[in-house]
Amino acid sequence: ETGSEDIDILPNGLAFISSGLKYPGMKSFAPNKPGEIFLMDLNEDNPRAVELKISRGFDLASFNPHGISTYID
Numbered sequence: 001e002t003g004s005e006d007i008d009i010l011p012n013g014l015a016f017i018s019s020g021l022k023y024p025g026m027k028s029f030a031p032n033k034p035g036e037i038f039l040m041d042l043n044e045d046n047p048r049a050v051e052l053k054i055s056r057g058f059d060l061a062s063f064n065p066h067g068i069s070t071y072i073d
Contacts, residue, residue, distance in 0.1 A: 036052075
């Protein structure tokens with residue numbers, strides 16, 4: 001409903017997707033819904049995006065993801 005804002009695909013085929021960006025002047029289909037991060041395993045025959053649960057103590061109400069990147073050590 002809120003669309004994806006960015007995606008980062010790891011070499012192992014896991015994709016992290018940020019969603020829910022709200023920006024002044026940009027139409028939002030879910031203005032009261034916080035942003036989300038999804039995980040998709042592109043190695044699966046029928047990949048599906050699964051919402052990742054965010055830890056307690058994080059201010060989820062103001063989560064407004066704009067972009068996403070990963071760091072591999």
